[in-house]
Amino acid sequence: MNAALMRKAKTGLVPHPNELDRKRIERGLSARKRYLYVSPNVTPVRGGYLIESPCCSRSIDKDGALVDVALILYDAVSGIWKLFHKNHTGGVWEFYSLYHRLTPAIDELNADPERLFWQ
Numbered sequence: 168m169n170a171a172l173m174r175k176a177k178t179g180l181v182p183h184p185n186e187l188d189r190k191r192i193e194r195g196l197s198a199r200k201r202y203l204y205v206s207p208n209v210t211p212v213r214g215g216y217l218i219e220s221p222c223c224s225r226s227i228d229k230d231g232a233l234v235d236v237a238l239i240l241y242d243a244v245s246g247i248w249k250l251f252h253k254n255h256t257g258g259v260w261e262f263y264s265l266y267h268r269l270t271p272a273i274d275e276l277n278a279d280p281e282r283l284f285w286q
Contacts, residue, residue, distance in 0.1 A: 182241060182243055183214055183215050183216070183240075183241040183243075184211030184212065184213075184214075184215060184216055185211075188216070188269060189209050189211055189216060191269065191273075192209045192216055192218070192239065192269070192273055193207075193209045195270070195273035195274075195277065196209070196218070196273070196276070196277065198274075198277045199276070199277040199279070199285065200277060200278055200279060200285075201279055201282070201284075201285035202220055202236075202285045205220050205221045206220075206221075207219065207220040207236060208220070208233065212238070214240045214241060214242075214243075215238065215239045215240035215241050215249075216238075216239045217235065217237075217238055218235075218236040218237040218238070218239070218276070219233045219234065219235055219236060220233065220234065220236050220285070221233055221234075222234045222286075234253070234255070234286075235253040235255075235260075236252075236253070236276075236284050236285060237250060237251065237252060237253075237276050237284050238250075238251040238253075238260050239251075239269075239272055239276075246267070247265050247266065247267065248265065248266040248267070248268070248269055248272045249262065249264075249265055249266075250262075250263045250264050250265075250266065250272045250275065250276065251263055252283040252284050255286070263275075263283065
C-alpha cells in the first residue's frame with residue numbers, strides 16, 4: 168500500500184468538504200425564496216461549506232458586497248449536519264439547527280422562514 172493510502176487508512180477519510188456536495192448545495196440554492204437575483208457562492212471550508220451572496224437588500228452592506236449567509240458543517244462523528252446563520256451585528260456565527268441529511272438543511276436555508284439567512 169502506498170504512503171498516501173496508508174495515511175488515509177489510519178486517519179479515515181474526511182468527508183467534507185467535497186466537490187459533489189458543494190455542487191449539490193449550489194444547485195439546491197436555486198430554489199431559495201429570497202435574494203433571487205444574485206448568485207450565491209458556495210465555498211469549501213474545514214468540515215463544511217460557507218455560503219456567501221452579494222447583499223442586494225443593502226441591509227447588511229450598503230455597497231452590496233459579499234456577505235455571509237450560512238455555514239453548513241458536517242459532524243463526522245455523529246453524522247449530523249449543523250446549520251448556522253451569521254449574526255452580522257456581532258460578527259459571529261449562531262447555531263440554527265441540526266439535520267440528518269443535507270437536503271433538509273438546504274431546504275430550510277432556501278425557505279428561511281425567520282429571515283435569518285437571506286437578509
